[in-house]
Amino acid sequence: MSRESAARPYATPHAPYAPHAPYVVAVLYCAAGALAAVSLAGTLRSGITDPHVALAFGGLIAVGELARQGAGAHPGDREPAPLAAAGALAYALLGETDRHPTSHGALQVLAVVLAATLAGAAPRLAAGRGPVLDHLVRRLLTVGFAATCFQPLYNTGALARWPGHGPYYALFLLLLLALTALCDAVLRAALARARTGWPYGPLLRDELRGLLGVGSAICATGVVIALAVAVAGLWALPVFCVPLLLTQFSLRRHGAVRATYAQTIASLARCTEIAGYTPAGHARRVAALGRAVGRELGLSEPELTVLEYAALMHDIGQLSLVDPVPAGATEPLPPSEQRRIALLGGAVVRQTGVPEEVAAVVERQADPYRDQPLTARIVRTVNAYDDLVGRFAEDGAHGPYGPLRALERLRLATGRDYAPAVVEALARVLARGGDVR
Amino acid sequence: MRTLPATARAYLLCVGFTAVLCAAPALRSGRAAPWGTVVALAALYALCERLARRPPMGRTGAGAFFPVLLAAAFLLPPPLAGLVAVPGALASPVERSPARVRRLWHAARLSIAVHAASHVFALGAHRTVTAPDFPYVLLPAAAAALAFSVVSALLDGGILVTAERSSPRTAWRAPLLGSLAPHLVHGLAGLMMAVLWHSTYGPVAALLVLLPMYISCWVLAQYHRERAAHQATIRALVQAVDIKDRYTRGHSERVGRASVLIARELGMDGDRLEALRFAGILHDVGKLGVPTRLLRKNGPLTPQERRVIELHPEYGHEMVRGIGFLDEARAAILHHHERLDGSGYPYGLSGHHIPLFARVVAVADAFDAMTSTRSYRRGRPVAAAVEELRRCAGTQFDPLMVGALARALDRHGWHPAVTADAAGAAGAAGAVGDVPDDLSGNVPSGALPGVLPGVLPGALRAVSPASQGVGTRAPEDSPRRPFPGPRGGTR
Incomplete structure (x- = not known):
């Protein structure tokens, strides 16, 4: 049973997947599919650079995906797999490891994120639990945005000229991720609108409000991981995920108590009927x-x-x-x-x-x-x-x-x-x- | 300060003196010392402390920013690291008086703990952590976090022992064990801060580490708030029963308490104990399904009416069916009127076919029904009630539960006036008194027989759309509940 249906033990009047604006979904799916195909083809042709880095980040994303919670298909639901999201964004923004510059491009980032997300979602898919496609499409598009903004700039050396490797570099990454989060909110609201037919404005407002909570924690962790790996090497990955794990744990407990609370309220409401x-x-x-x-x-x-x-x-x-x-x-x-x-x-x-x-x-x-x-x-x-x-x-x-x-x-x-x-x-x-x- | 015992005062002075001694070498460290880092971290900690104690966070915000202190322990030599905690602790808001003493105490305690952590870290690592140090630097970092945790818990326990005369066991053991895991996580976050602080990206990057910590504390605060609200809602379910059946007011809460007494004696803890408490509290919730007229009827019940009332376990089970976490408690609600010899209702289960929780709640229910005073009779003394329970053990009640209750009562006594955990239900349950007075003006006075005043606000007493009062009863000769042995204590 998904978290949403546990929290709300009765049907909403809208069938949740009555398509309202199918062309939006079609366009987004096509874009994500094209990105996936291009990235896979490009990576296969040129081979994987820095395979150990790719493996480490891929593992992090897969583990985060395994530990995800809820379906995340409804507006107002927060990011179901914060660890995986932060790991994917960090890989997209990764410039150095252990003070040595990396050379993986945006295409490799997308390919690794795609493979790792699928690997982590495989058990859920096999068990037939929850729609994962929307989630995957969003992940690909947002990571694609971040990686396309960052990797070419870094690999051509433009970033080394400005902002250089000082405090402004951290701020630049933060700004980039803030933009990415905005894109993600717009995407989520569009998908939710297409799925449910609810008005776009309030949906977008709810998504933007959600950014302040776990969204900001994900962005901050993404930047921290990218920088920490640059300073301290790949060992930073497990260490630096711990605070976000804590966040995920609190979120899960909060979600559980919210669901129980909703059930109790519904029971109280049944009093008058009984x-x-x-x-x-x-x-x-x-x-x-x-x-x-x-x-x-x-x-x-x-x-x-x-x-x-x-x-x-x-x-x-x-x-x-x-x-x-x-x-x-x-x-x-x-x-x-x-x-x-x-x-x-x-x-x-x-x-x-x-x-x-x-x-x-x-x-x-x-x-x-x-x-x-x-x-x-x-x-x-x-x-x-x-x-x-x-x-x-x-x-x-x-x-x-x-x-x-x-x-x-x-x-x-x-x-x-x-x-x-x-x-x-x-x-x-x-x-x-x-x-x- | 006047209220503190002499030992506590001596203890405080000792701790304060130690803190000053620890910090004293800082004066001799001169201009070469990293004073800039000290000032920056101290300001950061003070700012964070203020942020964490703001209303949405409340008390759960305390300690959210220990990573700053631990980062200081990793970055700075011990005397300077100890100083970092001082401004934040002095500026933090304190709820109870004497505020000045408490602030000084916090400052001294944290300063000593950070000092100790810094010492421990220096044993195994040098102050600028870089890539080659990983993963070995994790060990001194964990040890330092451990030292921080142990020292602050020891100092905290000391004040409890000297000022509030708690036993050393309760003062030291639980806080020490409870704080280890969070402090290790804080230690890791502090290590991240320290690594980034010295990197080319500077303190700005280190600040970002704090954001996830802050968010998780914020979520945790919300979690606690919703949990309290949820417990209040459970109690509201019970109060809905109280509206209908005024004779059993407070009964549910006390049965919950007695059930917990028995369960503790049986060695249950954690979630099961909590579930059993709810089982006790909610056992009569099905009375909502019984017509109010019947619950309040004067005079003896006809067999037909008795059958209707005996439906209440099934109504109750139906009502809480949707509440997932109750689980075992639902069985208790359904079966709390079964008897060991199989002559109970609704299913006539016997012996160990009756679920464990139901056997516990049955004993607690009968015990409270006998000992509580109702308007038509006085409650029996506890000893007489236990005697009665023993008499019926084996036929009606599980002797195991009766024995457990008797032992628990010997040990803890029975204080029915104190409701189970009014404090645990937080402010939400306390809202009973919040009903506006003018509401009672809407209630026809005939509907307010003055029994048991003050337990529920007047607004919640019965009103009938046609303004017919229920009629006042003559409590003494009411044959409604002549107590026929423990059975039927509550019908």
């Missing part, structure tokens, strides 16, 4: 559809998490009712009653340790939309939609009529209760086949 207050699957549907609507409206990943948790727990205030509301639908209740349940829910949510914003959303889910933050508007609208569709289905309106009538009802109430923009976003999501019922 207690008979809400129909089965209601909270999960509202969370999944709410997330889709949030994406449609361009929310960032942290905001989407708040939205998701709030949607999962929005009915929890009903636990304090002695008798369940009919069908768990709070929408037909008088507004004051709805607001009271919402406040009670907020009080419970406040005790769960989720971010403060989640409780605020739950508390204000029954307010008129003009008083609500955007996340609360989404929760209110999607909740009402799910309640209405459920009610119409009970009345015998099956097929497409239920959702259409529910949307109609929501549109009629956009004067006070539901934000028009949210209702329209919901309609667009539904029109794309995002109905999760």
Whole structure:
């Protein structure tokens, strides 16, 4: 089971690989394929220079790839194999080993990275776990960028004239890797957009934010390894990977606790269903559809998490009712009653340790939309939609009529209760086949 | 300073004096000494210390930048290396008073530790590390990191022994073992810094080494925060039960505690102990599935109603099914009402077919049900409860667990007023008091029979949409739970 599906134990309304802009994927794959072919052919023709260096870096990349975590195919997922990424970038930026200049070119870098990544990913491929092609394509393109920028400059001696072998050299490498990381973010966002059809802007924003975390650690380690090998020889490789291993270890623990946390929240959300207050699957549907609507409206990943948790727990205030509301639908209740349940829910949510914003959303889910933050508007609208569709289905309106009538009802109430923009976003999501019922 | 015992004061003075003695030769080293490196590293360490203690990192940030100190130990002669730690330690924020004494103490302790590390490193290597030194330089570097770790742990333990009168075993052993691995990693990072510092690329390259260290500390801080939040969420699940069944308030937490007592006695530790604690805490979570009216019913239950209530283990198992880490604990939730002779529910398992965790939780559950005071009866004394458990051991309970509980109670006593680990749940669980007061204004007063005030905020007490109160009960003659032996302690 991939990390993503463990963390989110229910389906998202989009099939994750519904192709949206297939030409982007095709172009990227073609470019990566051409790079791979050219580099392999070039390396085979000219033979491998400095084979021991190539072997050492290849080994590092393969080991890092073996130790990778998660599929890394979803936006907001961090780099799954930081050690391998840092090793590949370091090889691309390697000028000297042990104070002797190297002469491997960009083509050899690409060939070694390709072979090592494939070797490290072989067990995963054999076990049929997770898509690795996107990952490989990105790795090839970014390493290709870094190596093409650096190796010709170094091998022609241009770098020895400026910036020379002083502090500016380190800064130059850092700048180069920062540019590479930017390229990688753009690529990731493009691939994610093509895969999921989510809007590009927020995806790119999330990727750029991710750069600040593990992305910067990878870049720094890449530069450090390249410089340290230049100073201290290949022995530096195992020694200098340790801090990054530590980072990887912390990231993994963090990922694990996040996944468990999400599971527990989902269980808490099921309370109301098992207690008979809400129909089965209601909270999960509202969370999944709410997330889709949030994406449609361009929310960032942290905001989407708040939205998701709030949607999962929005009915929890009903636990304090002695008798369940009919069908768990709070929408037909008088507004004051709805607001009271919402406040009670907020009080419970406040005790769960989720971010403060989640409780605020739950508390204000029954307010008129003009008083609500955007996340609360989404929760209110999607909740009402799910309640209405459920009610119409009970009345015998099956097929497409239920959702259409529910949307109609929501549109009629956009004067006070539901934000028009949210209702329209919901309609667009539904029109794309995002109905999760 | 006034609160410190005399031995602690003498100890502090000794350590301070030693630190000054260690640093004294620096004065005689003259202009030829690498003062530039000393100043640069000291400034770097001070800056990093401030950065690491900023809010997102909190206390986990402490020690994130020991690589700077170890790099100093590798680069500088001992007296100068010791000086590097001083400004950072003096400038670092201190949470508890007496702040000035604590700062001086940190400065002295770190300075001595770095001094020692530098001495040890000098035994096996010279100060400028280059390629031919690898891999042999790793040995003195590891030894130096070890020396740093041992000296700082010893000094730290000393203050615990003298000022807080801990036993030397607890003061020295655990911190020493716990800090070895991190300090070795810091040692490697420090070695990288030292190598790059002297290279043609200069200190700029050495700075880059710190970035991954900082990021991992940052991630670790987030990890701790989310872990605390997660534990709070587990407790929120329990509190959701408390909303419905006011009679068992605090019961879950205490059962978790009693389960841990038994498990420790059985020699469990680590993850299993933690899982068992959650099993105890969550054992009644399925009561959420039982209609509130039934849980609060006055008067005897009909067989039909009893059957509905007896569904709660299965509801509970269903609810926590999605939580992967609970694993063995889920079996305990499902089977905690089984009896050893096979007459329990839901499956009527007998003997060792009942999962281990379930047998533990069953004993803990019955014990707390007997000893806690409920509004309709007083709790029994601990001794009487244990006697009752012993009487039913073999038919209802596993004698092994009963024996373990009795031994644990003899050793540690039973303090039900203290909730299990309110501190462990961090601030999140403490948020119980954070509910705004004005909420209680929304609750019809009829729904608030004044039992057990203050455990949950008023806002969480029952309200009915039709504003019908539950009705106040007459606690004394309530036949709801005449305690029929330990069985049915909680239904």
